[in-house]
Amino acid sequence: MGRVTGSVRTAGCEWLEYDYGPGLVPEEGPGTFTMWRYRSLLPLSEGPVRYPLPIGGTPLLSVPALRGALGTPSLWVKDETRGPTASNKDRATALVIEDGLRRGLDTITTASTGNAAVATAFGAAAAGMRAVIFVSVDCQEDKLALMTQAGAWVFQVPDGYAAAVDLSRAAVEEFGWVDRNTGVNPLTTEAKKTVALEVWEQLGRRMPDVMVAPVGDGPTLVALEKGFAELVACGVADRKPRLVGVQAQACQPLVHAWLGTTPGPDELDAASTVADGIAVLRPAIGDAVLQAVRSGDGAMVAVSDTELMEAVGLLASTAGVGAEPAGAASVAGLRSALRQGLVDPEETTVVLVTGREIKAAGSPTLGRVSVADRLDDVRQALGMVHP
Amino acid sequence: MGRVTGSVRTAGCEWLEYDYGPGLVPEEGPGTFTMWRYRSLLPLSEGPVRYPLPIGGTPLLSVPALRGALGTPSLWVKDETRGPTASNKDRATALVIEDGLRRGLDTITTASTGNAAVATAFGAAAAGMRAVIFVSVDCQEDKLALMTQAGAWVFQVPDGYAAAVDLSRAAVEEFGWVDRNTGVNPLTTEAKKTVALEVWEQLGRRMPDVMVAPVGDGPTLVALEKGFAELVACGVADRKPRLVGVQAQACQPLVHAWLGTTPGPDELDAASTVADGIAVLRPAIGDAVLQAVRSGDGAMVAVSDTELMEAVGLLASTAGVGAEPAGAASVAGLRSALRQGLVDPEETTVVLVTGREIKAAGSPTLGRVSVADRLDDVRQALGMVHP
Structure with missing residues (x-):
């Protein structure tokens, strides 16, 4: 129980005071309750x-x-x-990236227009991994802003979402990237x-x-x-x-x-x-x-x-x-x-x-969004040397 | 360490399996690390x-x-x-409401156009308290949506933010409401x-x-x-x-x-x-x-x-x-x-x-936003009996 011993007004604020001593400070370290517990x-x-x-x-x-x-x-x-x-997409993103880091991989990809893409972009940024995200051309501006501000490369696929999934999966096969496509990676x-x-x-x-x-x-x-x-x-x-x-x-x-x-x-x-x-x-x-x-x-x-x-x-x-x-x-x-x-x-x-949408501040980052029909478009945009 | 003993494909998914037993499940309860620790x-x-x-x-x-x-x-x-x-406004909201609950109060008020108002509206909703929020007339639609969806009563004050603060403080004095105005409540x-x-x-x-x-x-x-x-x-x-x-x-x-x-x-x-x-x-x-x-x-x-x-x-x-x-x-x-x-x-x-903005889904709730110049407008909208 906190015992307030008095209050003083100074600098326009009211300050509560206590009978200070080491006993007021908790002893043990903070507990942890994260996914890694399991x-x-x-x-x-x-x-x-x-x-x-x-x-x-x-x-x-x-x-x-x-x-x-x-x-x-x-x-x-x-x-x-x-x-x-x-959103709960953060869990899957975390484990997939952790596994990728352990395998020495440096790029993760997914096709998504929603929370999974945003989670992948931010998670990859935190882990120092490159994120390459495939979206349909009607993907919202504020989602693009979130992904690109987090440093992701975003490719708009003219043929729609299914084609975006195909291209992301093809990139996994061709480039050995980490696969964050929903329902694919166990x-x-x-x-x-x-x-x-x-x-x-x-x-x-x-x-x-x-x-x-x-x-x-x-x-x-x-x-x-x-x-x-x-x-x-x-x-x-x-x-x-x-x-x-x-x-x-x-x-x-x-x-x-x-x-x-x-x-x-x-x-x-x-x-x-x-x-x-x-x-x-x-x-x-x-x-x-x-x-x-x-x-x-x-x-x-x-x-x-x-x-x-x-x-x-x-x-x-x-x-x-x-x-x-x-x-x-x-x-x-x-x-x-x-x-x-x-x-x-x-x-x-x-x-x-399962989640809420996060709000973007500002606009998509210039130069991070481009159109891709084929893997060669991806290679070119990312400056990858053709094998 | 998790030892995967195999994987099976069924229903279109790959399933990893383990050598199941009680030893795989952690023993002690989850730790807690919240503000109340202090x-x-x-x-x-x-x-x-x-x-x-x-x-x-x-x-x-x-x-x-x-x-x-x-x-x-x-x-x-x-x-x-x-x-x-x-946002960090959630901390102040929590303690102010906790204190209000202990004092048997049922309404909390603040003047704000931003995160403090949203935190107050959601915190009050969670605690079963009524939130009455005073904003200037130029308060954004999506902020109004967040506040009113959380059940708050919102009053737009034509004379601007300073007048909104005055009205919120006056309501504290007059009605005995909990005061969540920034810099006021210690x-x-x-x-x-x-x-x-x-x-x-x-x-x-x-x-x-x-x-x-x-x-x-x-x-x-x-x-x-x-x-x-x-x-x-x-x-x-x-x-x-x-x-x-x-x-x-x-x-x-x-x-x-x-x-x-x-x-x-x-x-x-x-x-x-x-x-x-x-x-x-x-x-x-x-x-x-x-x-x-x-x-x-x-x-x-x-x-x-x-x-x-x-x-x-x-x-x-x-x-x-x-x-x-x-x-x-x-x-x-x-x-x-x-x-x-x-x-x-x-x-x-x-x-x-300190925080990010949360995104509103939908529009402000009908009947929860009105204009107020004086406390009588508030009384009337809330159906309070004049003393």
Whole structure:
């Protein structure tokens, strides 16, 4: 307990004073709670971790007002907005880069228009690695500003996002770069599963009954399943939670696949939702998502843009958590799952808030953005000698 | 060390497997490193902390590439962008609200157009308190969206920012609300001083030689001075670091006050810099800033907008830290101080990155923003009964 012994006014401020002495200062060093805590379950050889940004150890929030609003007394929010670039993409980026550093590689690449690209650019900068990012030509200016200010090289691919993915993968093959493409490198799953390990520890080494997560390409949910399953495999837990995956109504291929129904054209329009982060027409690991949901007796639900924006407001106004619409999708999805009877209000439920967008200051860096159709364009822009 | 025993491909993914057993799971509970760690030096009575968001315990980053770029081998970055609303305002908000909860109060107010208002809105939401925020009429739409989505009531004051401050203070007097106005409530200094305590612990219970911080109204730098001084007073450190305060060239009243010179009109134009967060024409506790800088043999420096944007890029590209221009001012200021010989490159120096702006999703909430000239307008909008 801090005992204030008095207060003085000086220089226009009120200063509180204490009975100073060594006893007021804590003894032990600060604790650490980061992703590397779980390195026994990560594919890392021995030796110190070189990746310089603290990763993971995000809060599991007790949320009384949100519990009240939803009528779910045992609800928790796992808040991934606290990472270095404010999304759960930071975990995958960290492990992929750590592995690349250990293999002596100096360049990392990905195709993305969103949080994964920003996380890759900033993570590479921190680690002293070069980032080469492939985007479609309609990538937002402020995303370009973030990536290029972090020193990344950005290539706009005229033929669109799928072509950008192809070019990034080709660069991996041709140049031996580190591959940070979603759903490709298994390290991304390994890293993201630490969210499940943290949730279990943060609940006092207990499993939740249900965990709800947004689903775009799928790695976030699939990684949760792997993390929970490994705790069971380790013999420290006796069951996995049910997983509920959430997609946007406007782009819900996996909800229909789970239901065994056929989506209409207005349910496969990735461009028409506020939740661009999860609007993926052909999810990279959709089958794995369905398997993960089924294996745990879970479910897939779709939510409208109105519900997504309500979820953004609900998280802000009842939990003090600022999320982007895709990041708040699990809250909207939980409401839908409760209405459908897929989740019982009394169950211990964790909603994963995957992130918020970070705001760019200023404009894209000159000379760091160019157009590329083929690897030769990349070679030329980066001044690479043709073999 | 994690030993991967194999990998299988299923559902389109590669899965790594381990020799599972209880020994792979860490034993002890997660550590905690938050602001409340220092409660012996905070004016809190006994009892559990009710404020629900984890606050403080932000990283002190080792920044090899930034060290190389600046030629400062013992440089560290204290990264305050990791708070719930991504700035050091979260600390003051937390302590002020904690105190208010303990006093049984239900409403908090502040006048601000920036990070303090956003921090107040989100912190109040998390704690179940009502936030009433007074802004000038030119407050940005996206700031209004953030505040109102978090459930805050926002009043636009036609007579400008100074009138907004007056109205917020008057509401404190009249309605007994919690006062979160910068430089007024001493709890804001108490909270922000924990940054200094953390830096000292994170350096291995050692003082830096120099700490550099942005200066607007002044509380951030003044609180650092108090924190360091209290460590000396506690007998655990034998000296304070020198403090270097940084202002924007376009609005640098305290730099001139420190130099004893008279600012020109283009050095007192708060509207003409990208660093709006530190552009304050009449700093609330300017005298305290000058005293803190002088008492530690420190300095005040001014930096141009070009230098501020370069600092944003330098932090992103060498340290992987995304900051707003005002948040990056300490990096720009350090470069200036090095050029002027105010800091020796070999000294152990900590630059405080105060924050980044968070991005709003959507528009301001209808019915939560109105115009107020007098307290009666506030009473009416909030449905308060006139006494």
